[in-house]
Amino acid sequence: MKLKHFLNLEWKQFFRSASFGKSIAINILMAFLALYFIGIFLFIGIFLYKILGKVNPDQDALTTLNSFLFFYILFDVAIRFFFQKLPVMSVKPLLPLPVKRSKVVNYVLRKSAFSFFNILPLFAFIPFSITLIVNDYPVISVLAWLLAAIVVVQIINFLNFILESFSSERELSFLPVIVLVGSLFALNYFNVISFSDLIAQGFTAIYDNPIFVLIPIAVLVGLYVVNFKQLKSKLYLDSSLKTKVAVVNASNMEWTKRFGDIAPFMQLDLKLIWRNKRTKSMTMLLAIGLLYGLFFYPQPLYRDMEFMFAFIGVFSTGFFLINFGQFIPAWDSGYYKMLMSQNIKYEQYLRSKFVLMIMSVVILFVLGIPYVYFGWKILIAHFATAIYNIGVNSHVILYGGSFNRKKIDLDKKAAFNYQGTGAVQWIIGIPLMILPMALFGLTNWLVGFEAAVGLLIALGVLGIVLHKKLMTLITQKYLDSKYKMIDAFSQDS
Amino acid sequence: MIHTKDLSKAYSGKRVLKIDELGIPKGQSFGLVGNNGAGKTTYFSLLLDLIKPTTGNITNNSVVVDQSEDWKPFTSAFIDESFLIGYLTPEEYFYFIGELRGENKADVDSLVAQFEDFFHGEILGQKKYLRDLSKGNQKKAGIVAALIGSPDVIILDEPFANLDPTTQIRLKGIIKDLAEKQGVTVLVSSHDLMHVTDVCERIVVLEKGEVVKDLETNEATLKELEAHFSGSEQV
Numbered sequence: 001m002k003l004k005h006f007l008n009l010e011w012k013q014f015f016r017s018a019s020f021g022k023s024i025a026i027n028i029l030m031a032f033l034a035l036y037f038i039g040i041f042l043f044i045g046i047f048l049y050k051i052l053g054k055v056n057p058d059q060d061a062l063t064t065l066n067s068f069l070f071f072y073i074l075f076d077v078a079i080r081f082f083f084q085k086l087p088v089m090s091v092k093p094l095l096p097l098p099v100k101r102s103k104v105v106n107y108v109l110r111k112s113a114f115s116f117f118n119i120l121p122l123f124a125f126i127p128f129s130i131t132l133i134v135n136d137y138p139v140i141s142v143l144a145w146l147l148a149a150i151v152v153v154q155i156i157n158f159l160n161f162i163l164e165s166f167s168s169e170r171e172l173s174f175l176p177v178i179v180l181v182g183s184l185f186a187l188n189y190f191n192v193i194s195f196s197d198l199i200a201q202g203f204t205a206i207y208d209n210p211i212f213v214l215i216p217i218a219v220l221v222g223l224y225v226v227n228f229k230q231l232k233s234k235l236y237l238d239s240s241l242k243t244k245v246a247v248v249n250a251s252n253m254e255w256t257k258r259f260g261d262i263a264p265f266m267q268l269d270l271k272l273i274w275r276n277k278r279t280k281s282m283t284m285l286l287a288i289g290l291l292y293g294l295f296f297y298p299q300p301l302y303r304d305m306e307f308m309f310a311f312i313g314v315f316s317t318g319f320f321l322i323n324f325g326q327f328i329p330a331w332d333s334g335y336y337k338m339l340m341s342q343n344i345k346y347e348q349y350l351r352s353k354f355v356l357m358i359m360s361v362v363i364l365f366v367l368g369i370p371y372v373y374f375g376w377k378i379l380i381a382h383f384a385t386a387i388y389n390i391g392v393n394s395h396v397i398l399y400g401g402s403f404n405r406k407k408i409d410l411d412k413k414a415a416f417n418y419q420g421t422g423a424v425q426w427i428i429g430i431p432l433m434i435l436p437m438a439l440f441g442l443t444n445w446l447v448g449f450e451a452a453v454g455l456l457i458a459l460g461v462l463g464i465v466l467h468k469k470l471m472t473l474i475t476q477k478y479l480d481s482k483y484k485m486i487d488a489f490s491q492d493s
Numbered sequence: 494m495i496h497t498k499d500l501s502k503a504y505s506g507k508r509v510l511k512i513d514e515l516g517i518p519k520g521q522s523f524g525l526v527g528n529n530g531a532g533k534t535t536y537f538s539l540l541l542d543l544i545k546p547t548t549g550n551i552t553n554n555s556v557v558v559d560q561s562e563d564w565k566p567f568t569s570a571f572i573d574e575s576f577l578i579g580y581l582t583p584e585e586y587f588y589f590i591g592e593l594r595g596e597n598k599a600d601v602d603s604l605v606a607q608f609e610d611f612f613h614g615e616i617l618g619q620k621k622y623l624r625d626l627s628k629g630n631q632k633k634a635g636i637v638a639a640l641i642g643s644p645d646v647i648i649l650d651e652p653f654a655n656l657d658p659t660t661q662i663r664l665k666g667i668i669k670d671l672a673e674k675q676g677v678t679v680l681v682s683s684h685d686l687m688h689v690t691d692v693c694e695r696i697v698v699l700e701k702g703e704v705v706k707d708l709e710t711n712e713a714t715l716k717e718l719e720a721h722f723s724g725s726e727q728v
Contacts, residue, residue, distance in 0.1 A: 264589055264593065267589075268589060272580060275580040335575055335579075337572065337576060338575065338576035341543065341570055341576075342565065342590070343594055344565075410580065483544060483545050
C-alpha cells in the first residue's frame, strides 16, 4: 500500500460522493476565503517589520514580535480547536487488508502537517524573515528563528489533535481548551508566570544560538509520537464493535403532550439531541453563543457601534436555530426512508422542528436579558433580533434544509466523525446574520435606532403572520425533493 | 389489493424493473425470489413510494401510491436497518411507531407482548439502544414494529436473513398466521427458497427485472424453483 493509493482513495471519495455538487460550491467559497486570508497574512508579513518599528521605535522589531508570539500561539490554539479537524479517513475497510496500521496512522498525521492552518502562517513568517535579512540581520540566525516559528506552528497542530481527541471523549467538549487557554492567559496577565516573556526569551535564545532550535523540534517529535500512539490505539475494530452498554435514561417527557399532534416528533427530536454525541456537543456550544456578547460589549468601542447589536443579537439568540436548523432534515437521514413510508404528515414533522427552534430563541433571549447591564439599547436590539429570528430566519433555514443532501451518521463514535462540522458550518450562517445586521445598520444610520428596531420587528412579525402560508410552501418544497433526499441519504458519504 | 400496471424503473436509461401486470389479492402471502439485482428491493421501494416509477404505477387498495399518501395508514414495512432509529430503545421505538399509527401505549404493549417468544428475551427491558443491539436483534425489533397498528399490507424485505434458526421458524409461524387468520396481505422477499415455499401461497420469480415465473405453491414448487435457479430446467 503506497501513499498514492491513499491519495487515490481520497480523491475518489471526494469526487464520487452524493453531495459533490453542493460541496463544490462551498469549496469555491472556501477557496475565496483561503485566498483572502493568504492575502492578509502576506500583507502582514511584508509590512510587519515597518509596523513593528512604528509600534515600538526604541526596540528591535524582532524583539517586539517575539514578545507578542505568546498571544499568537494562544489565539492559534483556540481558533484551531474550533475550526481545524483531524483529517478523516475511513479506515475500517483498510483494517483487514495487508496494510500496516502504522502506515495508515503516519499517513493521516503527515497529511495534517500540510493543513491550511499550518501553511497560512508561512505567508507571514517567510516574507517577514526576508525583510529581516534585507535589513542586515544575520542570515543563519534569521533562518533558525524561522525554522523555530514553523516548528511551533506544527507543535500547535499536533497539540490541537491531542486536545480534540481528549475532549471528544468527554461531554463538555470545548471546556478543556477554554480552561487551558484561559488559564494560560490569566497567569500571564496577572504576572504569575510571564509566559509571553518566556516564549520571547526562547525565540531570542534560538536567534542568538541556533542550536537551541533542537528543543522545539524535540517537543514536536514527542507530540507526534503521542498522537501516533493515540490514533493507533483507536485503529482497532473492537473500538467500534465493542458493545458499549449505554445506560438508558428514559423519560416520558409528558410536557411535550401539550403541543398536540407534533408531540411524538418533539420527543424524538429531544431524544435525538440528548442521546447522540454530535448533537450533544452542539447543545454545549450554546453557552458560547450566549456569552458571545461578552467579547464585544465590555469594550466601549463596540458599544458605540449600534449595528453590532443586531449581529450579536441574531447570533446569540439564534445560535441553536442556526446550528440545529441547517442540518434539518439530515439529522433524521439515518431513518429517513422509514419516516417517508410511515403515516406522517410532513407538515407536523417540520412544525416540530420549528417549535423547537422557536423555543430555543425565546430561552436564549431570556437568558441574555442581563446584557441590559451594558445599556437598554442592547436589550431592545436583542429583542428585535429575537423576533426577526422567529419570524424570518427560522423559515429561511427550514426552506434551506430542503436542499440538504448530506447524510449525518449519528451512530459514529466521535474519534473519526467530523461530518458537517468545521468551517463550512459557520459560512452557511453568514447570510442569516449579515442580512439583518445590514438592514439594521443601514436604517439606524439613515433614520435612527427606533426605526431600525422597528424594521426588524416588523419583518419578524410579518413572518409570524405568514407562518401558515410559509409552512405550506416549505412543506411542498420538501415533498418535491423527497426522492432526491431519500436517494442521497441512503448513500454513505 | 395491490395492482401493478405497466410498471418500469430505469436508471439513466438502463432498465432495472419491468412488470406489465401483477395483481396480489387481499390476504395472500406473496413471495418474491430472484438473484441479486433481479429487482426485488426496487419493487418494494416503488411500492413504498421511496423511488419514483419511470412508467406505470402501483395501486394499493385503489390508491395510486405515487400520487396520494392515503395508502400509508394501512401499509407497513421493514426493508432494512435504516428503518430503525438507533438512539431509541426498542420500547420507545415501538411507541413512536404506535403514535404515528394512532395507537396508544397500551395497544402497543399488548401487541408486543404476543411476541415475547419471538424476542427470546433479548429485546424488551434490556435498557439498550437499538444501535447497540446485534444485527439479528435489530431485525426482530424492525419486523415486530412493522406489525404495529394492524396494517392490511405488510412488506418485509429479506426477513429471514441474519436470523438464528429458532427465530426463523417462529417468524414463519407469525407470517402464516397473519395471512391465514387475519387476512393480512404479506409480501416477503428472500434468497432462501425453502423458507418462501414454506410460508407463501404464491411465489413470483424475478429475473433481470421481469417476472419469469408465477407459481401457486404446492409440493412440487420447491423442486421447480431449485431447478430454475440451478439452470438445469427442462424446457
